Amino acid sequence: MKEPGTNVVNAAIIGASGYSGAELLRILSTHPEVRIRRVTAASSAGQRVDALYPALAGQCDLEYEELLPEKLSDIDVAFLALPSGQAMNIVPELKAKVPRIIDLGGDFRLKSPALYEQYYKHPHTAASLLESAVYGLPEMNRKAVASATLVANPGCYATSVILALLPALEHGIARGQGIVINSLSGVSGAGRSASVEMSFAEINENVRAYKLLTHQHIPEIESVLGGAFGGALSVSFVPHLVPLTRGIYTTVHAQLATNVRASEVVTLYQQYYATHPFVRITNSIPQILSVRGTNYCDIALYVDQRTNQLIIISVIDNLVKGAAGQAIQNMNLMFALDETTGLR
Amino acid sequence: MKEPGTNVVNAAIIGASGYSGAELLRILSTHPEVRIRRVTAASSAGQRVDALYPALAGQCDLEYEELLPEKLSDIDVAFLALPSGQAMNIVPELKAKVPRIIDLGGDFRLKSPALYEQYYKHPHTAASLLESAVYGLPEMNRKAVASATLVANPGCYATSVILALLPALEHGIARGQGIVINSLSGVSGAGRSASVEMSFAEINENVRAYKLLTHQHIPEIESVLGGAFGGALSVSFVPHLVPLTRGIYTTVHAQLATNVRASEVVTLYQQYYATHPFVRITNSIPQILSVRGTNYCDIALYVDQRTNQLIIISVIDNLVKGAAGQAIQNMNLMFALDETTGLR
């Protein structure tokens, strides 16, 4: 690994003991322009990282610490990978110490404190920061991300849904009402925690939907896509747990707004994402194995003439493009590095 | 096991070497009123059943034979579990020998030979039998099944979809246009065959949609439900393969046609299926493990007020309620046995 120099980005990972934190460690430990300086995790403070994640033995020589903001003065960028609702309590203080913050959680993704409270079930404690936080979807906000001081990394489902719909909605191909979204997710999206529900015996040979009508990515999707669409937009979103560790498979049905052939939609999407290295428009039906462990989002497009619907399938690895990879892609933009550095 | 007597049903399984055939064997071998007399499988003729399925050692003492219709004169009922397109070639001759036939394949599910040819990609060779074949969904056609001589056992996806939508469409709660159906299936639905696509390494940690816009259960669903609905009906159906052996998880989105609360829909469904022992309306979100190995179909109902949609989730075991179990349920009706005999 490169020795730290004047140009090296000094990074801290706040909340590094969960799956997203571990994935940040895995990717950043081979990133040529980054040096991980500190990793914090309240529950594991004092423990070596490779004691918790033996896979990182020989790759990562760090120890978990308590979070002490005063120790972060030499940090260029802090990644926050905390349970929902914790980031908003520390970001105000952190912003005074660390020039760039990327929050992988949901605390700064919505602009409206009321919507936040409705879906997250508690009030927002740092609402004044919501407006200036930049929604870190590089394919949409590349420029704004580059100069942002606080980036709200998108939700995993939201990433797969927004990338799937953005071109069609911006170009008026799909209607904004009555969009139906079914997503299938691996279990790592739920984080690393002890519960009967997430035990192998309850997930293996099983499928179940959850958080029907109430999932917190619904307002995220509607507000972000509503902005691009330029009008009211409503989605019905059903997330399902399927027996795999990683990956999100999203199938979208939207009413066509114009008479268009599938090939025209494919061309539109190819052009739309031509300069975005991590979106691939595929000819064959996407599958999760094609993106496993990568930062790619694969998208395929179908027109159902019989029912006048546009069907869009998109797949990502929830821990990479849906979390740690996208965060690093944002970091690359923020430090004027090539967007793909460390992510191939 | 009960010794054969005058009232015992003598059964043959034609095409008993695949997963549906093996499931028929598994269930029928403990059915108190049935005696399996013959099992045929061209590819395995001469082999013992328990050589192919060691699980049946000690339970089933039969040997696979070639299919010779003249040897079936003492048979009361023949189950056909053949690859698509083979049943229609033997049913005409079989009908002369065997009083009751239950076909687990798709050959006799559609009434229209044209629709059959469009979706199955070859002409129907026994089209004159289509009209008299009874669609073997007991929850819909209990009476007709009882007296039928040729029963077309429903498709696995179609079973989960039709049971999910039947009450809502019959009672005018849901609109018939723009219904969106996403189904997730275990791999046993694809049958027992050698292919790279179905190998463990390609299914494990993977999800993929398939047969988008072209699946042969689309016309089956539309024609059966269209009859109940009393009007034109169109569905957009996307089947997905997920990494499990058994089970189908179906999520339906339909536009509400009336202003109705979720609790009213639940009550309607409970009443509709009150006399049907294998449909359970659940309070909690259904999961595949709850129906694994059983003949149950679990259904849950949700109203999305924001988007004015009825969301219905239904789950079955594709090899039981989606194939062998439903076939035996039909057989019970045909021989005036209690509908649940051998299926608890």
Next chain:
Amino acid sequence: MKEPGTNVVNAAIIGASGYSGAELLRILSTHPEVRIRRVTAASSAGQRVDALYPALAGQCDLEYEELLPEKLSDIDVAFLALPSGQAMNIVPELKAKVPRIIDLGGDFRLKSPALYEQYYKHPHTAASLLESAVYGLPEMNRKAVASATLVANPGCYATSVILALLPALEHGIARGQGIVINSLSGVSGAGRSASVEMSFAEINENVRAYKLLTHQHIPEIESVLGGAFGGALSVSFVPHLVPLTRGIYTTVHAQLATNVRASEVVTLYQQYYATHPFVRITNSIPQILSVRGTNYCDIALYVDQRTNQLIIISVIDNLVKGAAGQAIQNMNLMFALDETTGLR
């Protein structure tokens, strides 16, 4: 289901909320000679059984209760499916109320309190009952089980190992020293509990050994087999967790004590188990799928001439022959029912 009559066995399940308890419920709910009268589970008291196990909806109409021994006076048999160390605290009192007790845990499997304390890491509180408890392996102790008042149902690993070695050791074919046992287990053996270790993300695509040198089934295996062998016996036992829900796969290596051909060993085993309906000696290499959901133990035998070793493979379903099924087999013997009743 048969109505309760004078001959019906009235059963209680103490600790019915775990996987073994649920499996007892599943099997007993279709057992023609048994009526489940009470199910207790401290943590779930007041909850309906089918709320915790939706699969049992329509099959089991019971509610979990607190354990109150005075309420068990009408009970013929109590199954105990409790966490390790709990049965010994209640069995003394229970024995005064309930004529027959079958303990599925490890509390009464060892005769020596000292050995118990060494491996279970706490003293035995009902040591006076150890001597009279009958080790409930029907293939070994059929007669003693029939008249026992307290049966210690064998451990799941121990069942697979003892059935594998019993004939060879009794007949002096294998040496008692240096036996190597590697067992692979599905996760349901660890019970239904919340832990990161047993979460899907930590089990899927993973294998790990555990409790090396210290597993509590080591003294169980050594003492039971030592008795049959008639001499000191030592085994080295390594259990492994593999990503499946159910099943145990045991591979045993033992030094041959005599010059014997594989076919002779096979014949010996066939004769040894000829009157035992749940042991099958197989020609092909055993696999877990062949016994999944059944009470069978499949065994295959190999002689490695090059290394002079007898290799024995045995497979069971840990929740059936390794727990609930074997307990019911014992109950059948205790109530003079056919050994296989309710277990086909």
Next chain:
Amino acid sequence: MKEPGTNVVNAAIIGASGYSGAELLRILSTHPEVRIRRVTAASSAGQRVDALYPALAGQCDLEYEELLPEKLSDIDVAFLALPSGQAMNIVPELKAKVPRIIDLGGDFRLKSPALYEQYYKHPHTAASLLESAVYGLPEMNRKAVASATLVANPGCYATSVILALLPALEHGIARGQGIVINSLSGVSGAGRSASVEMSFAEINENVRAYKLLTHQHIPEIESVLGGAFGGALSVSFVPHLVPLTRGIYTTVHAQLATNVRASEVVTLYQQYYATHPFVRITNSIPQILSVRGTNYCDIALYVDQRTNQLIIISVIDNLVKGAAGQAIQNMNLMFALDETTGLR
């Protein structure tokens, strides 16, 4: 990626359509010192690599070709990833064109043509090359590999077993007779091919041993370790298929030859592998997830005082350290690159 220069290693992959070939492509496509020039695969000639492996879209722009040795004159190193028995037919001709050959198959791993024929069931057609082929286990033969023109990359099981036993046998801690080896493998080791046996429905929720007494890695293990041991050595090896895609879990039991404590064995192993970056001696029990996707071999050591046995557990990813990764490690040595280049 680095542009090809005078120092770039020009590589060809012969037989690149299977899983080992694809893994070579995956790793080499980010290797900074290698340029993949040609990939051949008879069955897929004319097809783009990313049509067969969509995961490589955007990473690999090559097309499969027929193998034409005359087209390989600009190649520095050829990796052979062919079905068993094919490499020996082309290596004699290939050696005239390509200076360095690394065969990932089993054709050149044994020195004895007789042993080859006994275990591989057909005569060796290039027996004169066996003597000069270097067994490509870098931890054993680093120097010889560096100057070799033909490297026989070790078998996956053999790699895990030899690394586990090498120090103990070389240092006389373990006896050479009666070694018992149980290995568990993911299915990718069997290659990418169509078979019922390897279908998801037959592997999922299943375990089965295979090739008992006859596996071709037995003579490979015995001859390689026998050389290190300096005496006759015999192993009894039972490979098992478990439901995972990648990984090998090996548990070895060997009789201790000396009175030694576990901590001494650990120290010996740490010293033995101190200069070998891909072997990690672990404190905790190894697990497959720790090495998934990496070139590491994790090893843990236990002394069973009761039975006087040394128990060794080793884990690798069968496609990386067990195939493609080890081949690239060998290539690095052959071209005087750092051994870990491209493998972190």
